[in-house]
Amino acid sequence: MKAPLKWLLAYTDIEYKDSDAFADEIASLMTLSGSKVETVDKLESKIKRVVVGKCVEIKRHENSDHMFVCMMDVGAEFGGVIQIVTGAQNVKLGDHIPVALDNSVISGGREIKAGKLRGEVSEGMMCSFEELGLSSSNFEGGIDDGVIVLEDLKILGGKDYDSFVGKDIMEVLDVCYKDHVIDFEITSNRADCFSVTGLAREAAVTMGAKFSLPEIKVKETAKGKAEDSIAVQVDDSDLCPAYFARTVKNVKVAPSPKWMRERLEACGVRAINNIVDITNYVMLEMGQPMHAFDRRTVRGGRIIVRRAKDGEIFRTLDGQDRTLNANMLMIADEIGTIGIAGVMGGENSEIRPDTTEIVFESATFDAVTVRRGAKSVGLRTEASSRFEKGLDPMLALISINRAAQLVEELGAGEVEKGIVSFKREDAFLDREVPFDPEKINAFLGTDIHAAEMVKILENLECRVNLEKKIIVPPYFRHDLICIADVAEEIARFYGYNNIESTLLKNCEMTLGSRTKKQRIRDVIRNRMSGSGFREMLTYSFESPNVYDKLMLPADDAHRNFVKISNPLGEDYSAMRTSMAPTVLRTLAFNHAQRNKTAWLFEISYVYIKKANEEELPEHREQLAVGAYGDMNFFKMKGVLEALFEELKLPEAEYIASKELPFMHPGRTADICIGGKKIGYFGQIHPLCADNFEAPRDSYIAVLDLEPLAAGAVEIPKGKELPKFPAVTRDLAVVLDRKIPQGEVIKIIRQRGGKLLESCELFDCYEGIQVGIGKKSLAYSLCFRSPEGTLTDEDIDKQMKKILNGLTNIGAELR
Amino acid sequence: MIDILADIKKAFIEKITSSSSEESIESLRVDFLGKKGRITGVMKQMGQLTPEERPAFGQSANEVRTFIESKIAEKKKEIKARELEKALEKETVDVTMPATPMTEGSLHPLNKVTEEMKRLFIGMGYEIAEGPEVEYDYYNFEALNLPEGHPARDTQDTFYITDKMLLRTQTSSVQIHVMEHKKPPIRIISPGKVYRADNLDATHSPIFHQLEGLVVDKGVTMGDLKGTLEVYAKAMFGDNTKIRLRPHHFPFTEPSAEVDVTCWGCGGKGCRICKGEGWVEVLGCGMVHPDVLRRCDIDPEVYSGFAFGIGIERTALARYGVSDLRQFFENDVRFLEQF
Structure with missing residues (x-):
């Protein structure tokens, strides 16, 4: 709401001063009492360097049949007599006319510079009403078709026109309204402040001045009713x-x-x-x-x-x-x-x-x-x-x-x-609002005297009944409904900043804390950051066409997204159902910026629609990881293992997966913990990488947060270190190359029993020496018993069991 | 015979002084102490001596052997030390050469700021509450005194899913969830994403982050709100920071205020950051409206509370001197690695 200060103060006993400091002070006081000031603008003429000139010579332009070349006296201050070319047909010798000088500004911010018109120098321009942003209808005698001739105007009738030469035209025409316009932000509860009198009321109470509405009397001079x-x-x-x-x-x-x-x-x-x-x-x-x-x-x-x-x-x-x-x-x-x-x-x-x-x-x-x-x-x-x-x-x-x-x-x-x-019957009914100084003081944490409260409320034109503990607000204050509203009025004019600061002095201590999920979330974030990844924050919007880019079939569940009915654009209309496009887009962005490597992660939500669409969608929280540059499948696997180790999760299982069409079919694994799938990772499918313009060596991992948080062990139990020496044995077997290593090690571990402390693959070899279609796997096995030093016999027994197991899958001792 | 020993010793001394490599020392050892060496040779001739002469000779021979042994050991040690010195000399690096980079990770600046706020409020006895982003109109508006048709809804351009479901425009929705499930004393903060239909530019984003605070208990006062925010402002913007409350209107708090802090750029004198004002607006707050409490079955005659909402982006822009909001969401690693 723009309120001209001079007009606003006319309803108070405060006198307007034409000074920026005065306007600024009022603005700042008003802001602190709740009428927030957005801007204070000084109102002055936007027309610059347009002065009255007298036509002292006029002749036709030699190269034009409708233009005139005039010599105008604009006063000594602006260079005396200057030459102006005009197309106006109403200029006569001796006329007084507004002249926009070189470097002047006319209506609409248009700048006027000296120049040449058909070969004749023109050191400015004569102006019409329109060019000065004025309307001829407000000046009796003025015309639209032509420049302003002061002699024509009734308001200047009989004046000494020569005395106007060199004077600012806006002042001569008395159209320089000077004021300060204050633009207030009006909140939705204060309909009354959407008016100059409403703001004047606030100003008066704020500054301890008197407010008065103009006296309204209607004479009703017409005969009829x-x-x-x-x-x-x-x-x-x-x-x-x-x-x-x-x-x-x-x-x-x-x-x-x-x-x-x-x-x-x-x-x-x-x-x-x-x-x-x-x-x-x-x-x-x-x-x-x-x-x-x-x-x-x-x-x-x-x-x-x-x-x-x-x-x-x-x-x-x-x-x-x-x-x-x-x-x-x-x-x-x-x-x-x-x-x-x-x-x-x-x-x-x-x-x-x-x-x-x-x-x-x-x-x-x-x-x-x-x-x-x-x-x-x-x-x-x-x-x-x-x-x-x-x-x-x-x-x-x-x-x-x-x-x-x-x-x-x-x-x-x-x-x-x-x-x-x-x-309507209820149109003019008074409303009563509770007012209890004691309660208000208790609520605000203040010690304001009841009389002071009454004074504030009365200044606000409320009728106060202290005995009945009620007030009747004035008709224009529909926002005063409950005691908290009254408390706000008291606080506003007592001064919010005069309230003494305390720290829940009436309350008992409480214990601040984070839930396990919140703590684990932070552990994961810190671990990922420690592993060299940078945390990103992304939009949860998606374009519906990303599912095509992911090469998902038409009936894929990911396409069943929560749709925004009034999106900023089609590209922002879907709530994401997968973190993959988010990650790929960010990798692509970094790639486009020619960043050699980008390792990124985020913990955020995907939004899964419920069968019953009236229910809120599931907010599934996921850890999304993406990287290109100096990254490969096993490095990414190592990153994830380090995370699982940090969370003390049971050992993860990796199962080759060809399920996701956007992932490399030979370099993708599902991740299972405790037999339950918690996510996937691997290299992105080259065609999908191309679709997103991401590098082809992009790797991503997406894991559900819930099972990570639920399974994480925050306080692990310490184990005693072994007292007896370990015995190591190497074992190399040759077997069909298609059998995953994971299966082999699983058998070794099962068969090795309690005595097998650890088993590590140290060599994998494929070549002519082991036969075509075969591979050799070499493991280092470490046996130990907590009860005593193991004998060769003990170990031979275990090794035999292991070998038997491996024979079952066609492995031979090398 | 004794003389022979003396000659051997003499010859050894001559040779060892001129030896400088490990190999020559080794051949010296073989020459003098080996199975076919000179000492062994002399010892073999001991049979030619009378039994009386033998002990004295044996003793002398042993002395010479010990002497040679110790000298050889000494010399070997000397040579090893010299060789090590050479090797170390060879291994010398130019310490001013560039470091081998570690793969460094980092946390997002918006989350870092949020984490600081979390720590502060947890220290003051707050818990962290979470709520859905896709939310019912009821929690985002209606329960917060913004019924359908309320003009204040206009100030938050809302993304709708259906008539009853929307993307939350404010973390204040979490207030209602918390109060429905927990009875006072309540002290929570709730950071999270909020959504408003603003086009992305240097200062606006359709998704941004807020941190909501809510305290409900017996005897909570507006002075407590002010005191709490003072602690917050000093912690986030420096010990000398002052705050200023300006009356404002939020339908779900009464009284309501917007809070300014003294400008971190100029300390209140007026600069580009605060547009010459000396103050920068950082949050909105107020005393929880009695109707909001009542709607959550909390008796406003017994309990009172305050709530506040902090803009995370604005705080992060200030803290890190970032000028363009968009950078927070582009996730260019060159931007992220600065924090």
Whole structure:
């Protein structure tokens, strides 16, 4: 909400000072009492270096049939007499005309520089109203077709024109409105502050000044009565607690006076004509949106407030056709719709230059209905953004009178007698809100005297009854409902920053902690970082087409994603169901940046849709790892083993997998712990790598967090170190090359029994010496007993068992 | 015979002084002490001596042998030491050559900042709560006093899944989950991702991170809120940091405030970071609205509480002097390795 400071202070006893420091101080005090200031702008003319010049010589341009070359006296300060070429046809010798000098700025920020026009030097430009951002209609005698000639203007009639030479044109025309415009951020609970008077009230309380609304008196000079000109019928009073109408006869549509135009324009509202300007002015001043209908267009002389018909089409003031629905509230006459309540009027009832009778509407509409209606027709107006915050019938009543008063003051017409009104029974009821100084002090942690609280509340125009422990808020404060709201008012004006800081002094100690899952998550993050990986943070959105890039079949479960109904774009419309695309995209990004290596990880969610779509999706937390550069399958395996070791998980099993179409079919393994699959890792399929533009030597690993966290042992039990010596034996076998090493070692371990302390593969050989289609595996076995030194016999027995087992899978001792 | 021993000794001394390699020492040893060596040779001739002469001769011969042995050992040691010295000399490196790099990992700057906050609040008796990102409208809005049609919903452009389901726009949704399941005393923080339909630019991202705080207990005051935030501000922005509360409006707290801290760039004098204000906004907070408590079956006549929401990105930008938010989500390793 933009509020011109001079206008705002006019409702208080604080005097405006034309100084930035003054405006800044008010802004900062207002911010601290809760009216947050976004910006403070000094309002001054945007037109620079445009001065009055006198035409001392004029001749036709030799190379042009419509241009003139003029010698203009712009005053000694700006170089005396300069040459200006103009195409304007209304320049005569001796005329006084605004001249934009070299390096001047005119309307729209356009810069004017000296130059040549068809070979003749022009040291600037003569200006029209439009070029100065002005409207000729506000200057009697002024014309649009041509430059401004001061002699033509009525306001300067009889002045000594030569004295204006070299003077700033905006000052000469008296159009330099000087003020400071403060832009306030208005929160949704303070509909009242969406107005200059509302902010003036806040300013007055903040600065201990006096606030007063202008005295509102309507003379009602017209002979007739409003009720004879218009009738009001509210069919849907649940959505319209109050409706007031006043009528004006003998309307003279004309420009508004300068003071009103200046105030409107300072607020960023364009002045149109006196009637429209009055409705806008009252809205800005009081916060009550108003509407003016041409009475001739209210058919049957009756305004009917009712819900719209579904599918009804209605053309609003802006010339757009809008489709309505039955949840919207309309303003209608006996034939059809003439406005969308609280949003925008209709083209059919608009004020025209020949309008002679008008009906002013000032009403209260249901906030949610206006908000929904505005949304459904895609129209958010100054009016709707005020109604949707909730306004009071009293404000509507005050405002209709204010508008009538302004009509009279501006001589815009004659106001008829009386107000045609509809008031729901509960429209003007007072509300009581609990107020208990003791409770408020206990809540705020303060020791504010009850009298001080009462004073603050009374300054805010609340009626206080300390005995009954209640207050009655003023009509414009719909936000004061419970005692916490009252406490906020007290705190605001006592000063939030005057409240003494404490640290839960009335409360017992509590123990801060993390859950096991939270601790394990951090252990994993630190381990991965220790293993050389960098933690990334990625978006959980995906494009639905990544599943094509992953080469997943059409019926793959990953394609059943949670879909965002209003995404930023198709590419961000799916909640991810796999971490793989996230990782690949990040690897590809790093690759594109020519980073030689990128080792990355993240713990994050994938979102798995439930069978019942009304349930929230499962948030499955996963550790995702991705790397290229100086990485291979067994290095990645080592990284994972180191992690499992850190978490003290039981030994993992790796099972070759060809299940995932985006993974290399010969270099991918499922990871099982305790017989349960917890994830997969391996090299990415080269075609998938190409699809993502990731390097082909990209490796990824994806593991579910839940089983890692559940299985992790945080406090491992220490074991005694062995007392007796170990005996080592080597064992080399030749067998079919297709048998995985994992199977062999499994047999060795099973058969080796308790005495086999460890078994490690130290050589794997394939070659002509062991036969085609065969391989040789060599293991180092270590035997030990906790009970005594083992004899050769003991060990031979175990070795024999192991060999027997290996023979079963066709292995031969080498 | 004795003279022969003296000659041997003399010859040995001559030879050993001119020997400098391990091989020549070895051949010297063979020559004098070997099975066919000179000492052995002399000893073999001992039979020619009278029994009376034999002990004296034997003793002398042994003395010469011991002398030779010790000299050889000494010389060998000397040579070894010299050779080691040579070897070490050869192994000398240029200590100014570049290091062999270790593969370094790192934690994400946003998570590092979050971790600092977690530690701080855990130390103050808080637990960490977690809640879903894909959330019911009820938890994100309705239960927080933002019913459908409430104008404040406009300030948070929301991604919807269905009419009733959305991507949470604020971690405040976790407040409701916690209060539904836990009765006071409650002291929790809840960091996590939140979503708003903002296009990505240097200062906005459709996904960002917040850290929610909630305390509900008997006798919790607004002074406690202020004191807590002061501790937070000093811990995160330095001991000299001051805070300023500005009244604001959040539908689920009353009174509500936005909190500024004295600018870390200039200490409050005014600079580019704070746009000359001297203060930088870092969080929103307030006393939990009685309606919110009531909705979670907590009696506002008995209990009160405060809540706050901290923007993680904003804090991290400040902390690490990063100017463009997008870098946090691009995950360029050259960016990540700085932290």
